[in-house]
Amino acid sequence: MKYHLAWILIWFSCAVAMAEPLRGVLVGEVTPDGNVVTVGLDGLVQISLPPGTKFTKAVEIEIGIPREVFPYRSNLAVFVYQNFQVSRTGALTGDRISVEVLPPSEKFYLEAPLVPKAGLKASVDTSVLKLPLFEGAFPLAVSIEPIDKELPPGYEKFQFSLRSRLVNSNLGALVLQLPAMSDEDRKRLKITANGVAQPPEGPLLLEPGPYSLEVTLPGVDSVTLNAVVTQAKTTEVPVNLVMEEPSIVVEAPEGTQVVIDGKRLVWKPSVAYPMARGDHAVQFVLGNTVVSDSFTIAEGGRHRLTLKLVVDFQRD
Numbered sequence: 297m298k299y300h301l302a303w304i305l306i307w308f309s310c311a312v313a314m315a316e317p318l319r320g321v322l323v324g325e326v327t328p329d330g331n332v333v334t335v336g337l338d339g340l341v342q343i344s345l346p347p348g349t350k351f352t353k354a355v356e357i358e359i360g361i362p363r364e365v366f367p368y369r370s371n372l373a374v375f376v377y378q379n380f381q382v383s384r385t386g387a388l389t390g391d392r393i394s395v396e397v398l399p400p401s402e403k404f405y406l407e408a409p410l411v412p413k414a415g416l417k418a419s420v421d422t423s424v425l426k427l428p429l430f431e432g433a434f435p436l437a438v439s440i441e442p443i444d445k446e447l448p449p450g451y452e453k454f455q456f457s458l459r460s461r462l463v464n465s466n467l468g469a470l471v472l473q474l475p476a477m478s479d480e481d482r483k484r485l486k487i488t489a490n491g492v493a494q495p496p497e498g499p500l501l502l503e504p505g506p507y508s509l510e511v512t513l514p515g516v517d518s519v520t521l522n523a524v525v526t527q528a529k530t531t532e533v534p535v536n537l538v539m540e541e542p543s544i545v546v547e548a549p550e551g552t553q554v555v556i557d558g559k560r561l562v563w564k565p566s567v568a569y570p571m572a573r574g575d576h577a578v579q580f581v582l583g584n585t586v587v588s589d590s591f592t593i594a595e596g597g598r599h600r601l602t603l604k605l606v607v608d609f610q611r612d
Contacts, residue, residue: 318377318388320439328355328462334455335440337372340388341458342380343436351528353464353501357438360457361398368451369398373443380437390437397443468525469499472511473534486512499530511535514597539596543568548603553581568598 318340324333325342328349333341343357359374377390440456470489474482485496489507494500504527512518516537523533546554546563554561556578561569573593580587580603593599 315379315389315391318380318390318437318439319441320388322382322388322437325435326357326458326460328460330459332457332459334457336455337440337442337452340437340439343434343438343460345434349462349465351465351467351469351501352462353467354462355460356463357436357458357460359438359440362455365398365454365456368447371442371444371447372398372440372454374398375439375441377437377439378433380435388437398440464501464503466503466527467501468504468527469501469530470507470509470523470525471499471530471532472509473532474537477537481513484513509533511537513537516540516597540598542571542573542593542596542599544571544593544599544601545569546601548580549582549605551582552603553579554601555579555581571599 320338320340323335323339323341324331325344326333327344327346335341343355345352345355361369365372374394374396375392376394377392380388380390382388438458440454442451472487474485483496487494487496487500488510489500489502491508502525504525506522506524508520508522510518510520516539519535519537521533521535523531525531545566545568546561547565548554548563554563556571557576563569571593573595575590575592577590578588578601582603587603591599591601
């Protein structure tokens with residue numbers, strides 16, 4: 297029996313999934329660079345990670361597709377589940393994160409949701425399956441199921457082979473230490489390592505070697521620092537972000553008078569004026585028109601105070 301190969305490339309990121317009962321029978325378990333499991337259309341295969349893989353960015357799952365299945369690939373789909381569990385009663389549950397029809401090519405990549413990935417050949421289906429945080433994603437479960445009734449007699453006997461391997465396992469990690477930073481601010485961080493954007497949360501998984509890091513947060517002076525990534529080790533990097541004092545820039549038509557907390561502000565376009573944190577009252581005076589409002593400054597950095605004029609035209 298001749299097999300062609302399809303590859304599922306699994307990256308560790310964020311996805312939203314809902315637990316559901318799974319159909320089929322658990323027929324085996326696959327670990328990276330381990331055994332090969334054969335599965336039919338009524339079976340599930342568990343994908344597990346061995347200890348000591350925290351410096352891995354991804355896992356590839358290879359699915360062997362027998363030649364007799366080729367004419368019917370558009371009638372079959374790969375289902376991938378995370379947080380796979382077997383209850384004491386034997387019930388199987390998991391969070392479905394992707395469904396992808398078997399492709400008419402030797403290699404394919406899944407994504408949830410599917411989006412094109414630039415730079416690959418047109419003959420290859422170019423999607424990537426994104427998973428939640430590394431520790432919480434596994435074990436996975438994979439099944440291949442019919443998605444319509446246009447299948448030949450005996451299709452229940454189709455058999456597929458599954459195996460997996462680690463991708464980018466020769467890595468180290470950098471953990472950025474930012475004391476007293478809120479979870480909300482942490483999500484707003486912009487981080488680059490040697491000019492390449494990195495996720496704002498969690499350790500940075502990188503190839504071993506020296507890196508120039510730039511850490512930026514709106515309203516904070518950017519910090520540039522150097523660090524060295526060591527294979528299979530975690531390096532903690534202290535980052536001292538100094539918050540700018542709050543200020544405002546006024547955007548209003550020329551000639552507008554601006555009164556903040558009862559004091560007139562002599563303002564100029566694009567000029568930032570210091571402003572204390574807290575609640576403030578503002579009045580814009582333009583000719584005979586007075587617009588009053590309030591605003592709150594809760595954090596440092598530059599803020600914009602804008603007067604917008606709306607022209608309303610309608611037929612009586």
